[in-house]
Amino acid sequence: MKPRILIMGLRRSGKSSIQKVVFHKMSPNETLFLEITSKIFKDDVSNTSFINFQIWDIPGQIDFLDSTFDLDMIFGGTGALIFVVDAQDDYMEALTCLHQAVSKAFRINPQIRFEIFIHKVDGLSDDHKIETQRDISQRANEELHEASLIDLHLSFHLTSIYDHSIFEAFSKVVQKLIPQHSTLENLLSSFVQNSGIEKTFLFDVVSKIYIATDGSPVDMQSYELCCEMIDVMLDMTCIYGSSGYLNKGLGYATTQDSTCIIRLNNSNILYLREVTRFLVVVCIVRDDAFTKRGIIDYNILLLKKAIHEVFDVRP
Numbered sequence: 001m002k003p004r005i006l007i008m009g010l011r012r013s014g015k016s017s018i019q020k021v022v023f024h025k026m027s028p029n030e031t032l033f034l035e036i037t038s039k040i041f042k043d044d045v046s047n048t049s050f051i052n053f054q055i056w057d058i059p060g061q062i063d064f065l066d067s068t069f070d071l072d073m074i075f076g077g078t079g080a081l082i083f084v085v086d087a088q089d090d091y092m093e094a095l096t097c098l099h100q101a102v103s104k105a106f107r108i109n110p111q112i113r114f115e116i117f118i119h120k121v122d123g124l125s126d127d128h129k130i131e132t133q134r135d136i137s138q139r140a141n142e143e144l145h146e147a148s149l150i151d152l153h154l155s156f157h158l159t160s161i162y163d164h165s166i167f168e169a170f171s172k173v174v175q176k177l178i179p180q181h182s183t184l185e186n187l188l189s190s191f192v193q194n195s196g197i198e199k200t201f202l203f204d205v206v207s208k209i210y211i212a213t214d215g216s217p218v219d220m221q222s223y224e225l226c227c228e229m230i231d232v233m234l235d236m237t238c239i240y241g242s243s244g245y246l247n248k249g250l251g252y253a254t255t256q257d258s259t260c261i262i263r264l265n266n267s268n269i270l271y272l273r274e275v276t277r278f279l280v281v282v283c284i285v286r287d288d289a290f291t292k293r294g295i296i297d298y299n300i301l302l303l304k305k306a307i308h309e310v311f312d313v314r315p
Ligand SMILES: Nc1nc2c(ncn2[C@@H]2O[C@H](COP(=O)(O)OP(=O)(O)OP(=O)(O)O)[C@@H](O)[C@H]2O)c(=O)[nH]1
Pocket: 009, 010, 011, 012, 013, 014, 015, 016, 017, 018, 028, 030, 031, 032, 033, 034, 035, 036, 037, 038, 058, 059, 060, 061, 119, 120, 121, 122, 123, 159, 160, 161, 162
């Protein structure tokens, strides 16, 4: 069975928008016209994405006492529960709902990972963001403590669909659900060390979620640059690529051996290579190191083989 990610939260908190922007390439402005979700919406993203997950969007007004919702079934097979809190609104009601949802889910399935998206932070100043996160996490954890749920751990992320924070947060959620994640991180670290590369990411193309990166810290700017490179590559391939590219209407997938090189004006080079149908590796390389492109390409070949073995997939 596919691991399931549940997205919950109050009405209009931004659940459907997150799902559409991350997995369906909807532009953030278009989400203004999304209709209210009135029943559980199940989205299977595995046709278009490496991520073999089901995303369930649970409507804001779910009532936990309503017997029409089979909570054992909903929480039983869930890998992660994302709870969206609208940071631009008064969040007291959201915190009550959050407490009800996580305590119920934890009692049914203690393996679930609880991820709290403090969402719509595009409207807040940097200081206000930090203060809001501190306040929300303190209140939420105090309530759990009072209910003696000390083993229940909440992770907090500041997100907005208007920048890359939502992709970064989703990347962190997905990485925790991939059992092979630490193997991938080790592979990428050794690839970076042996190729003279500054930083590398393994991306799911359609969602721009990074499945793994090497051991060095991620800076948002590098991540954003790599995301933008993927957009450029997809747009160019849509216009000039072969007809098989659109994957029979199911969505985007790379063509065999897709390659893309972009030279930046700070003497860095972005280098993208396809790894499997849905995965690409994106490297940030200094231009003097890129003179040894043969070594990098050879190492990418080895990396591809290793990743295929880890996931047991065919290119
Ligand atoms: N400023 C800002 N607005 C957002 C963001 N994400 C979503 N919105 C807006 O919030 C509104 C509600 O978004 P929806 O995605 O429909 O919310 P929902 O939680 O799915 O709502 P229900 O279907 O009622 O459960 C829309 O007008 C979105 O454009 C964000 O990151 N920043």
